[in-house]
Amino acid sequence: MRRAAALLALALATACAGPPVLDASHGGVAVAPEVALALRHRVDGFYLRLAHRRFDTLETYNDFIMRDHFASLDLFFDYYADLAEDLLAARFDRSRPTEVFVLEFLFEDLNTAQVLVRFVGDDGRPLRPGSVELVRTDRWEFVDGTWWLRPGKV
Numbered sequence: 001m002r003r004a005a006a007l008l009a010l011a012l013a014t015a016c017a018g019p020p021v022l023d024a025s026h027g028g029v030a031v032a033p034e035v036a037l038a039l040r041h042r043v044d045g046f047y048l049r050l051a052h053r054r055f056d057t058l059e060t061y062n063d064f065i066m067r068d069h070f071a072s073l074d075l076f077f078d079y080y081a082d083l084a085e086d087l088l089a090a091r092f093d094r095s096r097p098t099e100v101f102v103l104e105f106l107f108e109d110l111n112t113a114q115v116l117v118r119f120v121g122d123d124g125r126p127l128r129p130g131s132v133e134l135v136r137t138d139r140w141e142f143v144d145g146t147w148w149l150r151p152g153k154v
Contacts, residue, residue, distance in 0.1 A: 028106045039105065039140060042069070042147040043115055047100045050119070055084040055095040071148045079151035083136075090134040093124035103135075111142040 046069045053060045060066070061080060070076040087095045097119035104116040119134040139150045 029109055031107050031110060035110070035142075036105065036107075039113055039115075039142075039147050040102075043102055043105075043140065045069070046149065047102055047117055051097055051100045053096060055080070055087050069149045071143065071150075075149075075151055079138075079149060082151060086134055086136060087119065087121075090119075090132050091124045092119070092132055092134070093122040095124075097121040097134075098131075113140045113142075113147075114138070115140055 046066065049063070049066055053063075066080075067073065067076045070079065084095060087097065099120040101118045101120070102115060103118055106114045106116075108114065115138045117136055117138060119136075120131055121133075123130050123132045139152065140147050141150045142148075
């Protein structure tokens with residue numbers, strides 16, 4: 001019953017994502033619905049804050065709410081630099097995503113999850129109307145009762 005509820009929570013969290021994109025070759029685990037929902041709440045609070053924000057400004061860099069999703073300032077600095085570089089390489093206009101979508105969760109174990117995220121924005125290249133996108137996988141870890149974004153290789 002708990003497994004079915006956890007799978008339902010995960011399915012609800014990824015209902016519009018289409019086919020899975022995360023690498024599940026090493027397998028995922030089922031978690032309790034309250035664990036999946038706690039992660040979803042924390043993830044939404046973070047990624048929704050990233051839409052319509054320029055990543056080449058001091059205001060975004062100093063956002064204390066964004067920083068609150070990391071266990072230390074050094075981890076925030078690492079993540080911020082990596083994301084800003086990815087947005088620049090993907091040619092986002094003004095390094096600003098206009099939409100951010102959480103596509104999928106994959107729980108590696110009870111305390112670690114991969115989150116697949118798609119950033120969409122205007123194309124920043126001259127004479128190129130349209131949009132660009134960036135899809136990346138972030139790792140979240142559950143430590144001392146809180147889900148923390150953990151930068152680094154997934």
